[in-house]
Amino acid sequence: MYENNETLEAKMLTGKSGYDLVVPGIAFLPRQIEAGAYQKVNKDLIPNYKNIDPELLKMLEAADPGNQYAVPYFSGVNTVAITAKGKELLGGKLPENGWDLLFKPEYTRKLKSCGIALWDTPSEMFPIC
Structure with a gap:
């Protein structure tokens, strides 16, 4: 488990994260890909990959050209709440x-x-x- 993107990145870039699957923020992904922290995604093992919104894949391309290393998990917004x-x-x-x-x-x-x-x-x- 990791608390935030900064902690995840520190673990990923040392090469000793111990994780099989991570969900980094898009701003951190390019550095981690460049550092060799990830293996390429085998899209054949994801039967519903074809159903991913093309706009999400296009946004992800900015961080992962060719969508080789990451798959969109969720997309969201920051919100403000009040009691x-x-x-x-x-x-x-x-x-x-x-x-x-x-x-x-x-x-x-x-x-x-x-x-x-x-x-x-x-x-x-x-x-x-």
């Missing part, structure tokens, strides 16, 4: 732009008593900024 207590602290009114909850002091001041939690992984947080 009922947090909404109450804001007087029941949420900003039109949800990211304002993190980046505008008028919201963070009101929410600090119940806490604001973020992932402890730079590769997920810096793109948000």
Whole structure:
């Protein structure tokens, strides 16, 4: 098990990860491929490979030219969530732009008593900024 992409990369690049299967973030994949951390995927062993959305494969091509080493596992987005207590602290009114909850002091001041939690992984947080 690994906590984040940074930890996974450190293990993969030392060549002693002990993993049979990993799910790295797309930003980390090119370096790991270049370092020889992965073997090529045998697509014949994945009967439903033909059903993968071509747009996902196209996006993956930027990190894995020819889609040789990686298979899309999932695609997602970063989201912002707020508890009922947090909404109450804001007087029941949420900003039109949800990211304002993190980046505008008028919201963070009101929410600090119940806490604001973020992932402890730079590769997920810096793109948000």
